[in-house]
Amino acid sequence: xxxxxxxxxxxxxxxxxxxxxxxxxxxxxxxxxxxxxxxxxxxxxxxxxxxxxxxxxxxxxxxxxxxxxxxxxxxxxxxxxxxxxxxxxxxxxxxxxxxxxxxxxxxxxxxxxxxxxxxxxxxxxxxxxxxxxxxxxxxxxxxxxxxxxxxxxxxxxxxxxxxxxxxxxxxxxxxxxxxxxxxxxxxxxxxxxxxxxxxxxxxxxxxxxxx
Numbered sequence: 001x002x003x004x005x006x007x008x009x010x011x012x013x014x015x016x017x018x019x020x021x022x023x024x025x026x027x028x029x030x031x032x033x034x035x036x037x038x039x040x041x042x043x044x045x046x047x048x049x050x051x052x053x054x055x056x057x058x059x060x061x062x063x064x065x066x067x068x069x070x071x072x073x074x075x076x077x078x079x080x081x082x083x084x085x086x087x088x089x090x091x092x093x094x095x096x097x098x099x100x101x102x103x104x105x106x107x108x109x110x111x112x113x114x115x116x117x118x119x120x121x122x123x124x125x126x127x128x129x130x131x132x133x134x135x136x137x138x139x140x141x142x143x144x145x146x147x148x149x150x151x152x153x154x155x156x157x158x159x160x161x162x163x164x165x166x167x168x169x170x171x172x173x174x175x176x177x178x179x180x181x182x183x184x185x186x187x188x189x190x191x192x193x194x195x196x197x198x199x200x201x202x203x204x205x206x207x208x209x210x211x
Contacts, residue, residue, distance in 0.1 A: 028069055028070070028071055029069070029070045029071075029072065029210060030067065030068075030069060030070075030210070030211040031067065031068040031069075031070060031168075031169055031208035031209060031210050031211060032065075032066075032067055032208060032209055032211050033063055033065065033066035033067065033068065033082060033206055033207070033208045034207045034208065034209050035062060035063040035064070035065070037207035038063045038204070038205065038206040038207050039060065039204065039205050040060065040061040040062075040063065040084070040202065040203075040204045040205075040206075041058065041059070041060055041061075041202070041203050041204070042057075042058070042059040042060075042061060042089075042200050042201065042202055043056065043057075043058060043059075043200065043201035043202075043203075044056060044057040044058075044059065044196050044197065044200050044201075045196065045197040045199070045201075046195070046196055046197060056095055056096070057091055057095075057096065057104055057108075057196070058091070058092045058093075058094040058095065059089055059090065059091055059092065059108070060089070060090050060092055061084050061088070061089050061122070062084070062085070062088045062089075062090075063082060063083075063084060063206070064083045064084050064085045064088070064121075065082075065083055066080070066081055066082030066083055066206075066208075067080075067081055067208075068080050068081075068169060068208045070164070070169065072164070075129065075131050075139060075141070076128070076129050076130055076131060077129075078126075078129055079126055079129075080124070080125070080126040080129070080143060080145070081123070081124070081125045081126070082123065082124050082125075082206070083121055083122070083123045084121070084122040084123070085120065085121065085122075086109075086114050086116040086119060086120050086121065086122050087109065087116045087120060089108065089109070089114070089116075090105065091104045091105045091108060107187060112187060113179075113184055113187065114150060114184070115150065115151075118151065119149075119150050119151045121148070122147075122148065122149050123147075123148045124145055124146070124147050124148075124156065125145050125146050125148075126143050126144070126145035127144055127145050127146065127155075128143075128144045128145075129141055129142070129143050129144075130142045130144075132159075137163060137164040137165065138161070138162070138163050138164075139161075139162045139163075139164065140159065140160070140161055140162070141159070141160045141161075141162055142157060142158075142159060142160075143157065143158045143159075143160050144156075144157045144158075145157075145158075147177070147182075149177070149182045150182045150183050150184055151183065152181070152182040152183050154181055154182065156175065156177070157175075158173050158175050159173055159174075159175075160172070160173040161173060166210075167209060167210045168207065168208065168209050168210065169206075169207070169208040170205070170206075170207055171204075171205070171206045171207075171208070172204065172205045172206075173203075173204060174201065174202060174203040174204070175201075175202045176199050176200065176201055176202070177199070177200045177202055178198050178199055178200070179198050179199075179200060180198050186198050
C-alpha cells in the first residue's frame, strides 16, 4: 500500500504526540502526605516593654491531609496541597510554666486568635514552583502559593529543601507568617506591656509517600 507524504507526516505527528502523552503520564506521580511522619512547628515570640515577664510559645500543627503531584522530568510542573485541622493545634508547653499551658491553648483556639469554630481549616496550595538549585535528587525550591488562615487567603512563598526518592519525598523548610495579615491581632497582657509578636516562625518537615 502506498503511503502519501501528507499521510506520512500525519502519522509521524501522531506518533510523537502519543510519545509525549505517554511521557507526561509517566512523569506525573501522586504522593500522599504522611501525617504521622510530618511535623510543623510554630514559634510565637514576645515583645513589649515587659517582654522579659512573658513567655514564648511553641505550637505543633498536625497535618490533616495533603498530596503532592510530582513531575520528575520538570519539577516546576509539580503541585502541592496540604491541610490542617485548626482545632488540632496544640501548645507544647516548652519554655513556659506548666500552669499557663491550658490558658494559652484556650486563648489560641478562641475567637481572640484562630477562632477555630468559624475557621476550622488551614490550608496551603501551591501556584508556582521554581528550582533554585539541584544536585541529583536533592533540590532547593521556591514554592509560591496561597495560605488560607482565619478566613483570609494570602500569597506565601516558601524556600523548600527536597529529597526525592523512588517511593517517598522529604521536604523541609521554614517561613514567617504575620498574624495581622490574616486579620488576627497579637494577644496583649498588662495593658500592652507584654504581648506576643506579630511574626510567627514556622518550620516544617513533611514526608509524602507514593500512592
